[in-house]
Amino acid sequence: MGRKREFDVDQALEAALCVFWRKGYEGASYTDLTQAAGVERPALYSAFGNKEALFRQALARYYEHYLDYFPEALKQPTSREVVADILRASAELYTRYPDRKGCLGIHGALAGSDDAEPVRRALIDARAIGEASLCDRLERAKQEGDLPETANCADLAAFVMTVLHGMAVQARDGFSRETLEAVARQALSVWPSGRSTPSGASS
Template sequence: MGRNREFDVDQVLDAAVCVFWRKGYEGTSYTDLTQATGVERPALYSAFGNKEKLFRQALAHYYEHYLDYFPAALELPTSREVAAHLLFRSAELHTRYPDRKGCLYVHGALAGSDDAESIRCALINARTDGEASLRDRFERAKQEGDLPVTTNCASLAAFVMAVLHGMAVQAKAGFSRDMLEAVAEQALSTWPTGNSTLSR
């Protein structure tokens, strides 16, 4: 029988998220992780496996605790409200913490060695899944008359995701929340509207 864990898994994952968020996957060492979590390397190995497995669990934790506004946005009545919620909540999150600006999903593995290829692919797949969910929501909006029948929902979803990712990069470079919100307003200024009462 193994020894009982003497730490809170959620607290450790949150600490790991903060380090990965700040330094990226490859920029984070086990020393960084042990110092941030207060858990020695053997215990981290025992609880989470290797660094890659810990990162994947940290990503799930990040999505659940920091990106909960994404699934919530998809439930809003109109496509514009969906996009606005995503853009403005992202602007807030990207600038909330002075020591870790931007987005873990975007900055986690922007560039890396061949050893980190599986992580890069995991992040790309996660972003692709988010874009697919957004596209499906816009398809529903088109069927409801909230978007014009000529709307290319795949392109519209890709546009929103591109703005979100660009905002994350700009936040990392020092853009303020006010500036990111101005970018969001600009992105929404030409939002297509359909002929339903929802869109009006």
């Protein structure tokens, strides 16, 4: 029988996630990861595979445990409320932890060596999935009359994601939650309304 692992795999993955969130993929050294997880390198990679595999699992955990508000926001009754929920929750998450501000999905591999290209592509693909799900929700809003018939839902989804990405960068640079929420309100101030948008919709 194989020797039973002497560490909590879930806790080790969370520790690695926090390192990647703080330092990015290439900035996180093997020493950083093993020290944070509290295990030796062979044990860490026996459990998760190589560094890229570990990052991919950490990214999946990030989306499941930290960005769970995104799919929940899509359930809101109007497109404006959907976007308001996403922007507000993002402002909160990006500034929640003083030691790892911003977004792992944005900062994980903004730039890097050729060796990090698969990770960069994985992050691009993950963001594209979120943007596509938002676009689908906006298309439904358009069909329901919540958005004008002339609305370009792909452009609107790209606009929201661009605002989110900018907020993540500004949070990394020290912007407060209050400032990011002000940015969110400004973005919402130009949100289009359709014929059936409730007059009391959340702002």
